[in-house]
Amino acid sequence: MEKKWYRLDNAAKIFPVTKNSMWSNNFRVSVTLNEKIDPERLQKALEMTLPRFPNFSLTMKKGLFWYYLEHREGCPQVSEDAANPLRRFRTNKNRFLFRVRYYERRIAVEMFHVIADGNSSMLFLKTLAANYLRLGGVEIPNTHGVLDINEKPSDEEMEDSYQKYASFRVNKPRKERKAYHPKGVELKYNEIKIITGQINLRKLSEKSKEYKATITEFLCALLIKCFLDRQEREGARKKKPVKICIPVNLRSFYPSKSFRNFVLYTNPGVDPAYGNYTFEEIITQVHHFMGLNINEKNMNAMMSTNISSERNPFLKLLPLFIKNFGMLVAYRMYGESLTTCTFSNIGKMTLPDEMMPYVERFDFILNRQRNNAHAVSAVGFKDRLNITFTSKLVDSDLERDFFTSLVKMGIPVKIESNKNYEGE
Amino acid sequence: MSYCVNCGVELRESESHCPLCDTKVVNPRKPYNENAERAYPRRYDVVLPAENRMMTALLATILTFLPALTCVIVDYVISEKATWSLYVAIAMGVLWSFVLPLVVVTKHRAVISLLIGTVSLSLGLFLIEKLVPVKGWFMPLALPIVVCAAFFILIIILAAKYVVFGVLKMMAFFFSFTALMVVVIEIVTDMYIDNSVQLQWSLAAFVPLVLVSLVLLIIERKKRVKDEMRKKFHI
Ligand SMILES: [Zn+2]
Numbered sequence: 001m002e003k004k005w006y007r008l009d010n011a012a013k014i015f016p017v018t019k020n021s022m023w024s025n026n027f028r029v030s031v032t033l034n035e036k037i038d039p040e041r042l043q044k045a046l047e048m049t050l051p052r053f054p055n056f057s058l059t060m061k062k063g064l065f066w067y068y069l070e071h072r073e074g075c076p077q078v079s080e081d082a083a084n085p086l087r088r089f090r091t092n093k094n095r096f097l098f099r100v101r102y103y104e105r106r107i108a109v110e111m112f113h114v115i116a117d118g119n120s121s122m123l124f125l126k127t128l129a130a131n132y133l134r135l136g137g138v139e140i141p142n143t144h145g146v147l148d149i150n151e152k153p154s155d156e157e158m159e160d161s162y163q164k165y166a167s168f169r170v171n172k173p174r175k176e177r178k179a180y181h182p183k184g185v186e187l188k189y190n191e192i193k194i195i196t197g198q199i200n201l202r203k204l205s206e207k208s209k210e211y212k213a214t215i216t217e218f219l220c221a222l223l224i225k226c227f228l229d230r231q232e233r234e235g236a237r238k239k240k241p242v243k244i245c246i247p248v249n250l251r252s253f254y255p256s257k258s259f260r261n262f263v264l265y266t267n268p269g270v271d272p273a274y275g276n277y278t279f280e281e282i283i284t285q286v287h288h289f290m291g292l293n294i295n296e297k298n299m300n301a302m303m304s305t306n307i308s309s310e311r312n313p314f315l316k317l318l319p320l321f322i323k324n325f326g327m328l329v330a331y332r333m334y335g336e337s338l339t340t341c342t343f344s345n346i347g348k349m350t351l352p353d354e355m356m357p358y359v360e361r362f363d364f365i366l367n368r369q370r371n372n373a374h375a376v377s378a379v380g381f382k383d384r385l386n387i388t389f390t391s392k393l394v395d396s397d398l399e400r401d402f403f404t405s406l407v408k409m410g411i412p413v414k415i416e417s418n419k420n421y422e423g424e
Numbered sequence: 425m426s427y428c429v430n431c432g433v434e435l436r437e438s439e440s441h442c443p444l445c446d447t448k449v450v451n452p453r454k455p456y457n458e459n460a461e462r463a464y465p466r467r468y469d470v471v472l473p474a475e476n477r478m479m480t481a482l483l484a485t486i487l488t489f490l491p492a493l494t495c496v497i498v499d500y501v502i503s504e505k506a507t508w509s510l511y512v513a514i515a516m517g518v519l520w521s522f523v524l525p526l527v528v529v530t531k532h533r534a535v536i537s538l539l540i541g542t543v544s545l546s547l548g549l550f551l552i553e554k555l556v557p558v559k560g561w562f563m564p565l566a567l568p569i570v571v572c573a574a575f576f577i578l579i580i581i582l583a584a585k586y587v588v589f590g591v592l593k594m595m596a597f598f599f600s601f602t603a604l605m606v607v608v609i610e611i612v613t614d615m616y617i618d619n620s621v622q623l624q625w626s627l628a629a630f631v632p633l634v635l636v637s638l639v640l641l642i643i644e645r646k647k648r649v650k651d652e653m654r655k656k657f658h659i
Binding site: 071081082083084085087088103104105120142188190191194195196197230399400402404407408412413414415417418419420421422 | 436
């Protein structure tokens with residue numbers, strides 16, 4: 001039987017190029033239930049869920065000109081969680097590009113960004129959790145992002161929506177200044193620091209409204225403020241702009257059903273070269289920047305620009321290893337160096353009512369970018385928003401600054417982390 | 425419910441210290457419970473060094489030994505014994521021992537490469553002494569120079585890596601060390617030539633180098649001079 005294969009979508013093309021022996025662009029979504037996870041039952045639930053998501057049954061191969069994704073049979077084994085999650089993905093030997101892990105009451109799905117983005121991974125996680133609960137005798141309908149496992153996957157779910165919806169004709173220039181990057185002592189190569197703050201969603205929403213901003217804008221502005229203060233403390237002679245990379249889910253502009261990547265980015269920020277910004281000024285700046293940039297026309301222009309370089313016949317015909325080199329150079333110039341950190345808010349999760357009592361919380365963790373020190377991600381559920389900082393730095397000054405600022409504004413925060421204080 | 429007295433955030437029951445500021449949790453009413461469910465297990469995933477590195481090492485090995493081998497074969501075919509090609513082989517071997525640690529080792533690469541490379545360079549020079557007709561220069565001349573140079577480079581690498589200097593201070597340090605190295609090399613050569621030390625050419629390098637580093641240090645110390653310089657020489 002001939003194996004089905006897929007081209008990498010436009011956003012995914014960079015991920016195999018930038019990954020190295022220590023790091024790959026991955027993220028994880030997890031759900032905490034109210035009882036201890038049974039690994040055997042979870043394995044069964046995974047075997048039930050996997051056929052519904054063909055983009056998870058993929059492995060990455062090298063072609064002469066491009067990488068490609070190939071269908072593979074079988075189902076990975078669920079594994080125990082670890083203190084250093086988000087371990088890099090290796091792509092040789094027909095490996096799966098995701099893993100399912102369990103710990104106490106939590107089910108986590110870790111993904112290599114090549115096969116899906118956070119939004120579609122949440123569908124997978126919800127369906128997996130629903131199947132797990134069903135195996136325990138709970139009746140759950142297929143609504144609110146829980147997919148029907150008896151339904152046949154459609155071609156639309158595997159489409160490259162960038163190719164389908166990009167229609168703009170002009171190349172949008174992408175010249176931007178390099179952003180500030182924090183300095184500090186780094187952790188060991190196999191370690192990652194994760195600090196999660198659980199925040200009262202109602203109070204956060206009220207506070208954001210006070211500043212006439214959305215929750216994402218408010219948090220993004222606070223993050224910018226913390227980075228500006230850090231840069232000030234570091235005492236660099238020449239201050240660089242602080243810019244935050246905000247992923248934008250394009251499914252809100254187009255009727256795409258794709259399970260694969262369909263996100264773009266916008267980079268709000270402020271430049272301390274213009275003077276000292278107050279928090280209000282930062283919020284205003286972020287709010288208007290987002291309003292100006294996050295719209296269908298602008299996103300389409302960005303998407304079309306990205307695709308036009310991929311469609312260029314000369315570039316297309318370069319052998320893969322030359323292309324890789326060129327893409328790495330381009331990534332150095334236009335990639336993460338333009339932003340200080342990524343902040344992805346995946347929004348508020350909903351579930352079928354029948355499932356609600358069994359689920360305590362959702363978490364969303366973004367791996368930091370290859371050279372950037374931090375990444376921040378958020379997901380809401382019930383009355384709380386969980387904000388997670390991943391970092392490669394030993395010090396937690398930025399995280400402390402961020403969360404204590406919230407406390408000072410009257411928004412309670414509950415902190416947890418993967419730090420080990422053994423022997424103290 | 426425990427709070428960090430320093431940050432004012434609530435802490436998960438399993439946290440013995442505040443993750444934000446490392447302050448120990450103090451709550452007489454509710455002492456830290458070691459058995460509380462932790463956010464993450466204590467166990468670490470093993471992250472193996474990548475196979476890629478080994479591939480690069482293999483590639484580096486092939487790239488250095490293939491030319492050497494080719495030379496030996498060509499030499500042997502033409503003159504029916506290996507003569508000049510042995511020097512190529514020795515040079516490539518020395519080069520390889522500098523490069524390989526850079527590829528294989530993950531930490532302290534520069535230092536390890538320097539140490540292994542120095543040993544193999546000395547060995548290479550020793551072998552060359554055996555091959556050439558002129559003898560007796562390895563022990564008194566080549567070996568001391570190699571060891572001194574390696575020592576100075578080692579100090580400079582360590583300073584650049586582990587001591588946080590400003591740019592000016594680092595340059596001053598580099599110049600004064602180079603000055604010292606030049607003098608030591610002349611001492612070694614003088615001893616080899618006529619067993620007596622008379623510093624000549626090295627002083628011509630030593631004096632300006634030391635002067636430059638002194639000037640740099642003065643500029644570094646005097647903020648006023650620094651500002652003046654910046655004013656006059658700004659780009
Ligand atoms: Zn604290």
